[in-house]
Amino acid sequence: MDFTLDSETTALRDAVRGLLSKAYDSSETRREVTTTDPGFGEKTWTRLAELGVLGLPFAEQDGGFGAGPVEVGVVAAEIGRVIAPEPVIEAITAGGIVADLGSAEQRADVIGRLAEGTLILGLALHEIGEPVTATQDGDAWTLTGTKEPVLHGARADLLVVTAQTDAGLGVFLVDPSADVERTGYRTHDGGRAARVTFQGASAQPLGEPGDASQRALDQAIARARIAYGHEAVGAMETALRTTTEYLKTRKQFGVTLNTFQALTFRAADMYVSVELAKSAVEWATLVLADDPDRAVEAAERVRVQVGKASRHVGQEAIQLHGGIGMTAEYSVGHYTSRLTAIDHWLGTGDELLASLAGQVTTYGTLDPLPE
Amino acid sequence: MKLRLSPEDAAFRDEMREFFTTKIPQHIRDTVAARHELSKEQIVESVQVMNAAGLAVPNWPVEWGGKDWTPLQRHLWHEEMQLAAVPPPLAFNASMIGPVIAAFGSQEMKEKFLPATANLDIWWSQGFSEPDAGSDLASLRTSAVRDGDHYVVNGQKTWTTLGQYGDWIFTLVRTDPEAKKQAGISMLLIDMTTPGLTVRPIELIDGGHEVNEVFFEDVRVPAENLVGEENKGWTYAKFLLGNERVGVAPVGSTKRTLAQAKTANAERIAADPVLAARVASLENELLSLELTALRVVAHSADGKPHPASSVLKLKGTELQQAVTELVVDLAGPLSLASGAGDGSEVPDWARVATPQYLNYRKASIYGGSNEVQRQIIAKTILGL
Numbered sequence: 027m028d029f030t031l032d033s034e035t036t037a038l039r040d041a042v043r044g045l046l047s048k049a050y051d052s053s054e055t056r057r058e059v060t061t062t063d064p065g066f067g068e069k070t071w072t073r074l075a076e077l078g079v080l081g082l083p084f085a086e087q088d089g090g091f092g093a094g095p096v097e098v099g100v101v102a103a104e105i106g107r108v109i110a111p112e113p114v115i116e117a118i119t120a121g122g123i124v125a126d127l128g129s130a131e132q133r134a135d136v137i138g139r140l141a142e143g144t145l146i147l148g149l150a151l152h153e154i155g156e157p158v159t160a161t162q163d164g165d166a167w168t169l170t171g172t173k174e175p176v177l178h179g180a181r182a183d184l185l186v187v188t189a190q191t192d193a194g195l196g197v198f199l200v201d202p203s204a205d206v207e208r209t210g211y212r213t214h215d216g217g218r219a220a221r222v223t224f225q226g227a228s229a230q231p232l233g234e235p236g237d238a239s240q241r242a243l244d245q246a247i248a249r250a251r252i253a254y255g256h257e258a259v260g261a262m263e264t265a266l267r268t269t270t271e272y273l274k275t276r277k278q279f280g281v282t283l284n285t286f287q288a289l290t291f292r293a294a295d296m297y298v299s300v301e302l303a304k305s306a307v308e309w310a311t312l313v314l315a316d317d318p319d320r321a322v323e324a325a326e327r328v329r330v331q332v333g334k335a336s337r338h339v340g341q342e343a344i345q346l347h348g349g350i351g352m353t354a355e356y357s358v359g360h361y362t363s364r365l366t367a368i369d370h371w372l373g374t375g376d377e378l379l380a381s382l383a384g385q386v387t388t389y390g391t392l393d394p395l396p397e
Numbered sequence: 398m399k400l401r402l403s404p405e406d407a408a409f410r411d412e413m414r415e416f417f418t419t420k421i422p423q424h425i426r427d428t429v430a431a432r433h434e435l436s437k438e439q440i441v442e443s444v445q446v447m448n449a450a451g452l453a454v455p456n457w458p459v460e461w462g463g464k465d466w467t468p469l470q471r472h473l474w475h476e477e478m479q480l481a482a483v484p485p486p487l488a489f490n491a492s493m494i495g496p497v498i499a500a501f502g503s504q505e506m507k508e509k510f511l512p513a514t515a516n517l518d519i520w521w522s523q524g525f526s527e528p529d530a531g532s533d534l535a536s537l538r539t540s541a542v543r544d545g546d547h548y549v550v551n552g553q554k555t556w557t558t559l560g561q562y563g564d565w566i567f568t569l570v571r572t573d574p575e576a577k578k579q580a581g582i583s584m585l586l587i588d589m590t591t592p593g594l595t596v597r598p599i600e601l602i603d604g605g606h607e608v609n610e611v612f613f614e615d616v617r618v619p620a621e622n623l624v625g626e627e628n629k630g631w632t633y634a635k636f637l638l639g640n641e642r643v644g645v646a647p648v649g650s651t652k653r654t655l656a657q658a659k660t661a662n663a664e665r666i667a668a669d670p671v672l673a674a675r676v677a678s679l680e681n682e683l684l685s686l687e688l689t690a691l692r693v694v695a696h697s698a699d700g701k702p703h704p705a706s707s708v709l710k711l712k713g714t715e716l717q718q719a720v721t722e723l724v725v726d727l728a729g730p731l732s733l734a735s736g737a738g739d740g741s742e743v744p745d746w747a748r749v750a751t752p753q754y755l756n757y758r759k760a761s762i763y764g765g766s767n768e769v770q771r772q773i774i775a776k777t778i779l780g781l
C-alpha cells in the first residue's frame with residue numbers, strides 16, 4: 027500500500043499545473059474564456075495535447091500513452107484547482123468507450139486524433155423524452171431521436187452516442203456534420219451543452235449492441251465519476267484556501283474575521299469534508315487500477331462522499347465570504363457552480379446511496395483493501 | 398500509488414488476525430462484542446496474553462519491549478485487534494505514561510516502571526483534569542511543594558477513569574506558583590496507596606462507575622518520582638496528549654458494531670430503504686475515515702502525530718457516536734428495557750443500546766474535545 031505519487035506522475039502534475047495556472051491566472055481570465063464560444067481555450071486544448079494529457083489512459087498501439095487512472099486523476103485535480111473549462115474528462119470518457127468497444131481501425135483513428143488534440147470528442151448520453159433509436163439496414167446504421175443536454179455537443183467534431191437497438195443498448199460513432207441538428211447553449215458553470223437531434227444520421231457501431239456495450243458504458247461512467255471526483259476535490263481545495271485567506275484579511279468590527287471562532291470552526295469542518303472526500307477518491311482510483319471489477323461500486327461511493335462534501339464546501343465558501351461571494355467577479359461562486367454541475371452530472375450522491383443501500387445486508391464489514 | 402498490501406504486510410495482517418482471534422480468551426472477546434463492561438481481571442488477562450507474545454506495547458522503544466514496526470503495521474495491529482473484539486491495551490499504561498517514562502524518565506525510573514507497566518502489573522491512572530482545569534488544562538492548581546526528599550501534594554483531580562483500579566497515578570502538579578501557567582508545571586508519579594490520597598466514585602449517566610475524583614491532602618511523594626526535570630511537565634504532557642490523539646480513531650470497533658447491528662436487524666434493514674440508506678451512508682463515511690487514517694499513516698514520518706490526526710479524532714468519534722445512536726433507533730421501544738433481567742425476551746443488544754449510546758457521548762469530550770480538535774485544525778492546518 028502506497029499513497030505517494032512517483033516522480034513521473036509528479037512531473038506530469040507540475041507540468042499541467044504550470045500550463046493551467048498560466049492559462050487561468052485569474053478568475054477574470056476564466057470568465058473571458060467562458061464568455062465566448064466554444065467556452066474553452068482551443069489553444070489550451072492544443073497545449074494539453076502536447077503534454078500528452080488527452081491520450082493518457084489509452085494503449086500505445088491506439089495512439090495513447092499507456093498511463094492509468096492515477097495519472098488521469100492527477101490531471102483532473104489540476105483542472106479542478108482552477109476550474110479549467112476544457113472538456114478533458116468528457117473527451118477521455120468518450121475515448122474510453124471507443125477504446126473498449128471499437129475495432130482496431132476505429133481505435134487508431136479516433137484515439138489517435140483525440141490524443142493529438144485535433145478532435146473534440148463528445149459523449150451523448152442523456153435523453154429527456156423518447157430514447158434515441160438505432161436502425162440497421164444491411165451494414166448501415168442510422169440514428170433517430172434527441173439527446174439533451176450533450177456537454178460541448180455543438181462544438182464536438184465527433185460524437186459517441188448511446189441508442190436503443192433490437193438487441194439492447196448500442197453505442198455508435200456519429201459525425202454530426204450531416205443529418206444532425208445541434209443547438210448549443212451555455213451551462214450555469216460557464217460550460218457548454220447542446221440539444222442534438224439525429225435525423226436518420228448515419229452511424230458507425232462500436233462493437234455489438236447488448237450486454238457488452240452496457241458493461242463498457244458502466245465502466246466508462248465509473249471512470250468518469252472517479253475523474254470528476256478528482257476535479258471536485260481540486261476545486262474544493264481552492265475554494266477552502268480562498269476562504270481561509272479571506273478570513274485572514276477581511277476586517278469587520280476592527281479585527282480580521284479569523285478572530286471569530288464561529289467562522290474558523292466552520293472552516294475546520296470544511297477541511298474535514300475535503301479530506302474525507304479526497305480519501306474516498308484516492309481509494310477509488312486505486313481500486314480502478316487494481317481491481318476493476320469493484321470499480322462501479324467504488325465510483326458510487328465516491329459520488330456519495332464527494333457530493334456531500336461539494337455541497338458543504340460550496341455553500342460555506344460563499345457564506346463565509348458574505349456578499350462578495352455572490353458576485354460573478356469573484357471566484358468562489360464559480361467554484362460552487364462548477365461543483366454543483368459535477369454533482370448532478372452522472373448521478374447525485376443520493377441517487378447512488380440508494381443503489382449502495384440495496385446491498386448493505388449482503389456483507390458484514392466493508393473492507394477497503396483487496397484480499 | 399498502490400492499494401494492495403505488500404506480501405509482507407498482508408502476511409503481517411494475517412498473523413495479527415490469527416493471534417487476536419485465537420489467543421485472546423474467548424470470554425473477553427465475547428464481553429467486548431456484547432458491549433458489556435470488562436472486569437479488571439479481564440483487562441489484565443488480555444494485556445498479559447498480548448505482552449507475553451510481545452504485542453502489548455509495539456509503540457515503545459525496542460529495548461523496552463517495543464517493535465520496530467512501520468506506521469502501517471502499527472495501524473494493522475490496532476485495526477485487527479478492534480475487529481476481533483479484543484480490548485486495546487490500557488491506554489494509560491501503553492499509550493500515555495509508558496512512552497513518557499521511556500522518553501524522559503531516568504534509567505532507574507525506566508527499570509522500576511516500564512516492565513511492570515507493559516505487563517499491567519501496575520495499573521496507571523491519569524491525573525490531569527481538575528474541576529477548574531479541563532480544556533484549559535494549564536490552569537491546574539494541584540500543588541507540590543518540595544520538603545527535603547519529598548514533594549507534598551495538595552489539591553484535587555477529577556474524571557479519573559478507572560481510578561478505582563489504579564495502583565499509581567501520573568499527575569500534573571504546580572511546582573512554581575510564580576511562573577506563567579505552563580512554565581510552573583511538573584509531572585509526578587504517585588503511589589495511590591500513599592496516606593492522604595482518597596478516591597471517590599462519580600456515577601455517570603449510564604449508571605456505570607467509570608470515573609472518579611481523587612483528593613490529595615498533604616500526600617508525601619518521594620522526589621525520585623518526579624519525571625524528568627522540575628517545571629518541564631508541560632512539555633511531557635504535550636508529548637503524551639499528542640500520542641493520545643493518534644490511537645483515538647476507533648474505526649475497527651465502530652465497523653464491528655455496525656456489522657453486528659446489521660446482522661441482528663438484517664430483514665428490517667433490507668425492507669426499509671430509509672434505514673438502509675442511513676447504514677450505507679455511515680459505511681461510506683467510515684470507509685472514507687479508514688482511508689484517511691491510512692493516508693495519515695502513510696505520510697507520518699518520524700512517529701510524530703500528523704496534523705490531520707485531529708480529523709481522525711473528530712470524525713472517528715462522531716461516527717462512533719452515530720453508530721451507537723443507530724443501534725438505539727433499531728432497538729426502538731425495546732431500548733428502554735436496559736434493566737431487563739432473566740425471563741425477559743428483549744435481546745441483549747437492545748438492552749445495552751441506550752447505556753452505550755449515553756456512555757459514548759464522552760468520546761467527543763475526552764482526549765481533547767472535538768472543539769479543541771477544530772481549533773487545532775483551524776490554527777495548525779488552515780493557519781487561521
Ligand SMILES: Cc1cc2nc3c(=O)[nH]c(=O)nc-3n(C[C@H](O)[C@H](O)[C@H](O)COP(=O)(O)OP(=O)(O)OC[C@H]3O[C@@H](n4cnc5c(N)ncnc54)[C@H](O)[C@@H]3O)c2cc1C
Nearest residue numbers: 523524525526531532533556557558759762763764766768
Ligand atoms: C468519561 C470521561 C473520562 C475522562 N477520563 C479522564 C482521565 O482519566 N483523566 C483525566 O485527567 N481527565 C479525564 N477526562 C477529562 C477530560 O479530559 C475533560 O473532560 C476535557 O478535557 C474537557 O474538559 P471539561 O470537561 O472541563 O470541559 P470544558 O473544558 O469546561 O469544556 C466545556 C465545553 O466547552 C468547550 N470548550 C472549552 N474550551 C473551548 C475553547 N477554547 N473553544 C471552544 N470550545 C471550548 C468544550 O469543548 C466543551 O464542549 C475524562 C472525561 C470524561 C468525560
